[in-house]
Amino acid sequence: MLSDQLINQLKDCKTDKELKVVFKKIASKSPDDYFPTQELKKLGYLRKHCECCGNYFWTVLNEREVCGDPACSGGFQVVIDNPSKIKLSFIEVWKKIVEILEPRGYTPIKRYPCVARWNPTSEFTIASYLTRI
Numbered sequence: 645m646l647s648d649q650l651i652n653q654l655k656d657c658k659t660d661k662e663l664k665v666v667f668k669k670i671a672s673k674s675p676d677d678y679f680p681t682q683e684l685k686k687l688g689y690l691r692k693h694c695e696c697c698g699n700y701f702w703t704v705l706n707e708r709e710v711c712g713d714p715a716c717s718g719g720f721q722v723v724i725d726n727p728s729k730i731k732l733s734f735i736e737v738w739k740k741i742v743e744i745l746e747p748r749g750y751t752p753i754k755r756y757p758c759v760a761r762w763n764p765t766s767e768f769t770i771a772s773y774l775t776r777i
């Protein structure tokens with residue numbers, strides 16, 4: 645049950661960004677109400693508190709002390725110590741995804757340039773998508 649103070653904070657939100665900040669506070673206080681925490685724990689995930697930004701995050705690495713935000717982890721990372729024995733390039737990953745999803749009813753769309761707002765180190769990137777018809 646939300647406190648009157650939190651309900652009023654939600655009501656006072658004028659933008660989705662403000663709403664996200666308040667909701668993050670609510671979900672962080674009682675994660676079991678908003679996330680499948682029991683399933684995550686069964687899968688070996690731990691809920692930890694980032695030493696850098698103070699947000700909570702899930703990880704399978706017990707020694708990890710910071711979340712995956714590039715500002716906290718020291719740069720953009722997708723996979724740490726990738727255990728895969730198969731090394732694939734970006735294009736090979738794309739082809740593998742098509743190989744898996746196309747038989748399941750997805751249709752690959754030709755690649756096209758777009759702005760990568762999440763990544764300040766690149767002006768644009770090439771997007772590739774699959775669509776389900």
Ligand SMILES: [Zn+2]
Pocket residue numbers: 694695696697698699710711712713716
């Ligand atoms: Zn962090």
